[in-house]
Amino acid sequence: MPSTRLAGLLGTVIRAQRHSRELSQAELADVAGVSQATVARIEGGNRAPSIAVLERLLAAMEVQLVVGVEPLDAHLDARIDDLAARPIAERIDGLNLNRLLDRLTDFPQVITGCTAALLQGAPVPVDALEIALRWQDAKPFTRWLEANYGQRWNARWGEFGGVWLEPEEPGEHLWSTRYGEVRATMCDELPETIEVHHGGRSYQVVPLVELALSEPRAAELLRRYRDRQLVNDS
Template structure:
């Protein structure tokens, strides 16, 4: 799947409007003069249609395309503003961080992504507990998923369940457990962690400088956070 935000947004919008209209992909394809395979690729986010094709698809759904512009990084600003002023302990409890890590038991892991960034003081949003886990530990990982009645994210249908939850099976490494959502980056070897102590517990986390290399969304949020800090500082100096 492409990393383009516009591709993801159009994919979500098209599927939402198709399902609202009660149409299958095949039925929409017939109306728009496209193949079902083309519709499936667009809804998966594998491709962004041309404007002409996008208009044909939406017209077939009795909808029209509207193009708007917004200041650069507005979506990042909105995400950062959502977490402003929220206590860190409250955010981590909402994630189920300690509950999930306790449930992992002896499974080797390192916290990564936005989870690692937050534990190192970065005030950015985090949607799930994110870890790195080794491929060779997949059997133990699968046993944990079984114990916690996990459902795996089905990227094709954008819902939980309907796919095998074992890490070695193809699909997004993202699960909903009874303790909270867990996302994994499966690796041959765990990244070298640093230890962060918080609330009487020590967490193995991926260093922030490495997070910015391995996690694009976290890197974008950290970049925008620094830009806002710099802008605020410049404004204060000017005043």
């Protein structure tokens, strides 16, 4: 994920505490002595707050942080178990997938990565729509990004923006758009796909066996899912 897990957790905590007190972001910012934009960035998980800012936000809501530890990547196992307990239709609805796909019509693409795995029934976490896209379609993709308020992930700053949109430019192939985040695998030719159907809609996806060979992140999560099945069945 672009933002660190800790940034995401802290953002979730701040947002939940604020909502429980029926405060707006502007109201919390005013009490804590920070800007509303700072609260928005923290709650969005795009940037981890400094310790001083975190303490001011929590103190403004009359709470404090308790720190604990757990086995590395235990959160992934928890997310996989949670997804496995949900119907596949619910998993797909949670992605807001169709809204984004309906707007990606300016160039050919196929679904790959964790998104493709989830559509084939594997309960793996998905943090962005993952597509395979040909290099020859990079320019229409850039135009689409420009039309839809695209911002590219900036690894140096740890947030979106401040770098060139074009896929040809160095950097991670991850963009934020008005309809959601898109991660692209750039290739010379689109990979072979299979068709899957959900809710009266068809999707062209890279098969699981190919994902396990060509998509390291999806392969790792699929391995974790298989390991979870063994643990839960034993």
